[in-house]
Amino acid sequence: MPPTHRVRTSLIALAAAALALAATPSPSSTPLTPDERKAILARTATIRLEPGLGGLSSEESDAVRLLLRAGTIVQALYEQARHPQALETRVRIQALARTKGEEAEARQLADLYRLNSGPIITKLDNIRVPILPGVDPVAPGANMYPWQISAVEIERWINNHPNDRTALLDPLTVVRRGTAASLRADLATLDRNPALAALNPSLAADLRGRLKRPDETGFYAVPQSLAWADSLARVSALLHEAAARIAKLDPEFSGYLKLKAQDLLANDYEGGDAAWVTGHFKHLNAQIGSYESYDDALFGVKAFPSFSLLLRDRRASDALLAQLGGLQALEDAMPYTPHKRVRDQISVGIYDVIADFGQARGTNTATILPNDPHLVERYGRTILMRRNILLDPVTIASARASWKAAVMAEHVPEYDAQAGMQRVLWHEIGHYLGPNRTKSGEPVEDALRETADKLEELKADLAALYVVDALQKQKYYDQSTARGVYAAGILRTLNKTKPRTDETYSVMQLMQFNWYLDKGVLALDPASHHLLIRYDRYHDAAGSMLREVMAIQQSGNRDAAQHFIDRWASWDMRHERLASMLRAAESSRFRLVRYAALGE
Numbered sequence: 001m002p003p004t005h006r007v008r009t010s011l012i013a014l015a016a017a018a019l020a021l022a023a024t025p026s027p028s029s030t031p032l033t034p035d036e037r038k039a040i041l042a043r044t045a046t047i048r049l050e051p052g053l054g055g056l057s058s059e060e061s062d063a064v065r066l067l068l069r070a071g072t073i074v075q076a077l078y079e080q081a082r083h084p085q086a087l088e089t090r091v092r093i094q095a096l097a098r099t100k101g102e103e104a105e106a107r108q109l110a111d112l113y114r115l116n117s118g119p120i121i122t123k124l125d126n127i128r129v130p131i132l133p134g135v136d137p138v139a140p141g142a143n144m145y146p147w148q149i150s151a152v153e154i155e156r157w158i159n160n161h162p163n164d165r166t167a168l169l170d171p172l173t174v175v176r177r178g179t180a181a182s183l184r185a186d187l188a189t190l191d192r193n194p195a196l197a198a199l200n201p202s203l204a205a206d207l208r209g210r211l212k213r214p215d216e217t218g219f220y221a222v223p224q225s226l227a228w229a230d231s232l233a234r235v236s237a238l239l240h241e242a243a244a245r246i247a248k249l250d251p252e253f254s255g256y257l258k259l260k261a262q263d264l265l266a267n268d269y270e271g272g273d274a275a276w277v278t279g280h281f282k283h284l285n286a287q288i289g290s291y292e293s294y295d296d297a298l299f300g301v302k303a304f305p306s307f308s309l310l311l312r313d314r315r316a317s318d319a320l321l322a323q324l325g326g327l328q329a330l331e332d333a334m335p336y337t338p339h340k341r342v343r344d345q346i347s348v349g350i351y352d353v354i355a356d357f358g359q360a361r362g363t364n365t366a367t368i369l370p371n372d373p374h375l376v377e378r379y380g381r382t383i384l385m386r387r388n389i390l391l392d393p394v395t396i397a398s399a400r401a402s403w404k405a406a407v408m409a410e411h412v413p414e415y416d417a418q419a420g421m422q423r424v425l426w427h428e429i430g431h432y433l434g435p436n437r438t439k440s441g442e443p444v445e446d447a448l449r450e451t452a453d454k455l456e457e458l459k460a461d462l463a464a465l466y467v468v469d470a471l472q473k474q475k476y477y478d479q480s481t482a483r484g485v486y487a488a489g490i491l492r493t494l495n496k497t498k499p500r501t502d503e504t505y506s507v508m509q510l511m512q513f514n515w516y517l518d519k520g521v522l523a524l525d526p527a528s529h530h531l532l533i534r535y536d537r538y539h540d541a542a543g544s545m546l547r548e549v550m551a552i553q554q555s556g557n558r559d560a561a562q563h564f565i566d567r568w569a570s571w572d573m574r575h576e577r578l579a580s581m582l583r584a585a586e587s588s589r590f591r592l593v594r595y596a597a598l599g600e
Contacts, residue, residue: 029129029130029136029137030129030130031129031130031131031132031133031135032112032121032123032129032130032131032132034105036123036124036129037108037109037112038108039123039124040112040115040121040123040124040589040590041108041111041112043124043586043588043589043590044111044115044588044589044590044591044592045394045398045587045588045590045591045592046394046591046592046593046594047363047389047392047394047395047591047592047593047594048593048594048595048596048600049352049353049354049355049388049389049392049593049594049595049596050595050596050597051311051352051353051354051388051596051597052311053311053354053597055283056283056284057249059245059246059248059249060245060246060249060250060283060284062242062245063242063243063245063246063284064284064309064354064597066238066239066241066242066245067238067239067242067284067286067309068309068354068355068597068598069238070234070235070238070239070242070288070307071307071308071309071355071356071357071358072357072598073231073234073235073238074231074235074288074305074306074307074357074358075117075307075357075358075361076231077228077231077232077305077358078117078304078305078306078357078358078359078361079117079118080143081142081143081144081228081295081304081305082117082118082120082142082143082295082304083118083119083120083135083136083138083139083142083143084136084143084147085119085135085136086118086119089113089118089119089131089132089135090113092132093106093109093110093113093132094106096109097110109131109132111592112131113131114592115590115592116131117358117361117362119131119132119135120135120137120138124497124589125497126497126498126499126500128500136148140296140297140298140502141175141296141297141298141299141302142295142296142297142298142302142304144174144175144296144302144304145174145175145298145302146175146176146177146219149175149298151298151299153219154168154175154219154298154299157217157218157219161218164219164220164221167220167221168219168220168221169299169301169446169449170221170301171290171293171301171302171303172223172224172267172269172290172303173221173222173223173224173227173267173302174221174222174223174224174227174228174302175219175220175221176219176220176221176222177216177218177219178210178214178215178216178217178218178219178220179214179215179216180211180214183207183210183211183214183220184211186207186222186226187204187207187208187211189226189229190203190204190207190226192229193226193229193233195233195265196225196226196229196265199225199262199265199266199267200223200225200226200266200267203222203223203226206220207220207222223267224267224290224305225264225265225266225267226267228305232264232265233265235261235264235288236261236262236264236265237261239257239258239260239261239264239288240257240258240261242257243255243257243258243261246284249282250281250282250283250284252275252279252280252281253279253281253282253284253285255275255279256272256275256276256279256281256286257286259271259272259274259275260272260275260276260286260288260289263289264288264289269289269370269372269375270375272288272289273369273370273372273375273379274375274378274379276369276370276382277347277370277375277379277380277381277382278347278379278380281312282312282314283311283312283314284309284310284311284312285309285310285312285349285351285384286307286308286309286310287306287307287308287310287360287367287369287384288306288307289303289305289306290303290304290305290306290359291303291306291359291369291370291371292304292306292359292371293445293453294359294453294504295359296450297450297502298450299449299450300445300449300450300451300452300453301445301446301449304358304359305358305359306356306357306358306359306360306361307356307357307358307360308353308355308356308357308360308367308384309353309354309355309356309597310349310351310352310353310354310384310386311351311352311353311354312349312350312351313349313350313351313352313387316350316387317348317349317350320348320349320350320385320425321345321348323476324345324346324348324429325344325345326344326474327342327343327344327345327346327429327432327433328341328342328344329470330433330467330470331433331434333467333470334433334434334463334466334546334550335466335543335546335547335550336434336435336547336550336551336554340435340436342432342433343380346380346381346382346383346429346432347380347381347382347383348382348383348385348425348428349382349383349384349385350385350387351384351385351386351387352386352387352388353386353388353389353595354595354597355595355597355598356593356595361593362591362593363389363395363591363593364386364389365385365386365389365390365424366383366384366385366386366390366424366425366427366428367383367384367386367428368381368382368383368384368428368429368431368432369381369382369384371445373436373437373443373444376432376436381431381432383425383428383429385421385424385425385428387421389593390417390420390421390424391417391421394588394591395591396417397587398586398587398588399415399417399420399491400415401585401586401587402491402494402496402582402585402586403415403487403491404585405581405582405584405585406491406494406530406531406578406581406582407490407530407531407532407533408525408528408530408531408532408533409530411487411531411532411533414483414484414487415484415487415488415491416480416481416484416487416488418481418484419481419483419484419485419487419488420484420485420488420491422477422481422484422485422488423464423465423485423488423489423492425464426463426464426467426471426485427460427461427463427464428460429463429464430459430460430461430462430463430464430467431456431459431460433463434459434463434546434550434553435550435553435554438553438554438555438556439554439555439556440556442556444456444553444556447556447557447558448552448553448556448558448561449558450558451558451561451562451565452561453504454504454507454508454511454565455508455549455552455553455561455564455565456553457504457505457508458508458511458512458545458549459546459549459550459553461489461492461508461509461512462512462542462543462545462546462549463546464485464489465485465486465489465538465539465542466539466542466543466546468482468485468486468538468539469482469539483535486533486535486538487533489512489538489542490516490522490531490533492509492512493509493510493512493513493516494509494513494578494582495509495510495513495575495579495582496579496582496583496586496589497579497583498571498575498576498579499569499571507565507569510568510569510570510571510575511565511568511569512545513575514568514569514570515541515545515568516541519537519540519541519544520534520537520541521533521534521535521537521538521541522534524574524578529574529577529578529581530581531578548564549564552564
């Protein structure tokens with residue numbers, strides 16, 4: 001064969017390989033096989049969280065038990081919000097556990113269900129499959145919309161019925177088909193729950209009006225408080241009971257719990273969130289409600305239920321608060337205009353997780369809430385740093401192994417878990433900085449919809465790195481810690497598999513990695529394929545990407561946002577080679593979190 005033919009064949013093969021690498025992993029309807037089940041569990045490490053609760057009073061201990069019961073209800077609610085067959089699948093696994101000779105398989109299935117908070121399992125190749133035969137494959141809108149609905153159908157209805165837009169795309173609603181049966185069922189639920197009718201005074205009239213002209217091709221939305229009425233009523237009652245236990249000992253936390261109990265039924269979080277953000281609680285804190293929209297891959301707007309019960313380290317929290325300040329100066333230094341006004345002090349605490357439920361469960365390291373720009377502007381936000389997850393030995397060992405596998409030998413000593421914790425803190429503060437409204441005044445998440453979460457998380461990551469220079473000049477960081485935070489920013493960008501398009505964090509991490517390659521912050525050694533880091537280019541690179549992200553957020557242009565994501569979230573053989581090195585070095589891929597407070 002002539003040389004030119006060999007070259008052409010090689011190029012064709014390379015192009016085919018590149019296309020194969022570029023293909024996004026797709027969900028499958030083929031259920032998990034026994035071998036795949038074993039392979040996933042072999043790559044799963046268990047983290048057991050056991051904060052010391054001995055210092056709590058008897059009243060606080062009683063409140064903890066009641067709040068844990070509420071969290072368990074939220075966990076089941078979250079699973080059902082993600083997949084309509086969640087409860088049925090749990091029952092099938094429990095029945096298998098009672099079948100002689102099937103106990104080992106049942107334990108494996110129970111662990112996998114727990115690991116994924118439902119019946120859809122993520123395999124080692126990042127493809128999602130049902131846990132058992134007969135379970136439907138993943139749906140982008142989860143169970144917050146009619147099951148397996150397409151965005152086109154809802155958009156068509158909105159175009160023809162613009163008055164329904166706000167309710168259909170509200171974070172705290174569930175979308176229904178406009179059938180007579182569905183409307184009657186919702187009215188019956190409302191009739192059984194007079195408190196809901198009182199707290200949502202126009203709801204009954206709206207449903208009855210729609211029942212006069214039902215349309216099975218159309219859609220309507222109901223508050224989460226109605227869609228999940230029975231579950232939220234039980235949670236609300238438990239919050240009231242817990243609040244009563246600690247009313248004298250911790251009146252501010254008690255007041256917050258009472259307000260949140262009402263919020264869940266009213267489908268309006270302002271009262272509880274105001275008390276949460278501005279309150280001064282003693283030993284306990286709790287994140288309660290639907291806040292994050294990461295599970296909505298259809299429109300990226302629906303918030304899913306979550307519940308976290310946390311033990312505050314008062315001394316560490318007070319020390320951290322004493323260090324923080326001058327946030328307006330950092331806001332004014334962000335690469336966009338016009339700047340907004342922010343509070344120089346922000347509510348932040350160092351916590352150990354007692355137990356997480358729902359969307360918060362897993363290895364979530366920190367949270368900043370609320371997200372609603374109206375509430376943020378009125379009351380601010382609160383940051384919850386989950387120390388016992390951030391500094392868990394399994395978490396640290398995994399991070400150290402990935403770092404060592406990815407970087408040149410000269411960079412290996414730069415990994416620092418405490419500096420990594422600082423990066424996480426300033427990532428959360430980064431959410432507080434920058435634009436939260438477009439130039440026309442629309443909330444950014446409303447304008448950018450399914451692209452909003454990726455750009456917001458990317459903005460927060462970049463802001464945490466962009467302020468390193470200023471914080472070092474303020475003596476907040478010494479030189480070693482600043483270098484460690486920068487290193488943690490690179491570690492953050494490393495993906496072990498090609499991200500799916502619906503994966504908010506993995507996609508934005510890949511975008512950063514590619515930007516740093518393009519700007520020369522990162523270079524791949526041609527011999528070892530390890531990363532060389534040029535720290536002197538870091539600040540300018542983070543700033544230039546941050547400037548573009550903020551400009552898109554201010555524009556509210558969804559097409560520009562998607563184009564930016566598509567451009568910088570590319571994956572080729574360089575990424576795959578590095579990912580294979582990371583996979584070869586890992587002792588575990590997944591984390592199964594268990595909680596001593598739940599008797600696990």
